[in-house]
Amino acid sequence: MSKPTERISEWSQKIENYQAVSWDRLPEIYLYMDQVLTFMEKQLSLFERDEHTGLLSSSMINNYVKAGVLPRPKSKKYSRSHLALLTIVCLLKQVLSLQDIHALLKTSLDTQSESELYDAFCKAQKTSIEEVCERVDSAAQKGDSALTKLAMDLSIEADARRVAAERILSEQQKGTIEKDLDK
DSSP states (O other): OOOOOOOOHHHHHHHHHHHOGGGSOOOOOBOHHHHHHHHHHHHHHGGGGSOOOOOOHHHHHHHHHHHTSOOOOOOTOHHHHHHHHHHHHHHHHHTOOHHHHHHHHHHHHHSSOHHHHHHHHHHHHHHHHHHHHHHHHHHHHHHHHHHHHHHHHHHHHHHHHHHHHHHHHHHHHHHHHHHHHHH
């Protein structure tokens, strides 16, 4: 069995080479729920904590639709737009509440199309992954204590970024409510 440091390095190499399916390569045909889950499992598997932790289930998708985060499927079939938005939601839900994700998507889609949003998300994600993997690879070469320190540093950074994102979204939502009251 390989050592944790080796497994971390292997994962880092895999995720650094990860490329989300581009908008143009997302299925053009409508998919049923089981097909959506199969597609999304392949799309998101590297982002799971381990091989036993899935990021998506049919009940989650149904809840996203009920909450208005995703549009309703047509005749129980999901489109390319659903797949793109699901990718974004599944990855952001690790950091933001569903309410904040909904607000973020709604505001973003006011100024850009779903394909533009998805492409921008994928590009930003790729850049962030590359930066983190460079740090992981460097720490892995130094051993377990360096990896532990990096885990702490990344956790602190993630929390600081989450707090900033939540504050931005909160202030924007207050601004939207104030504009609506002024009408």
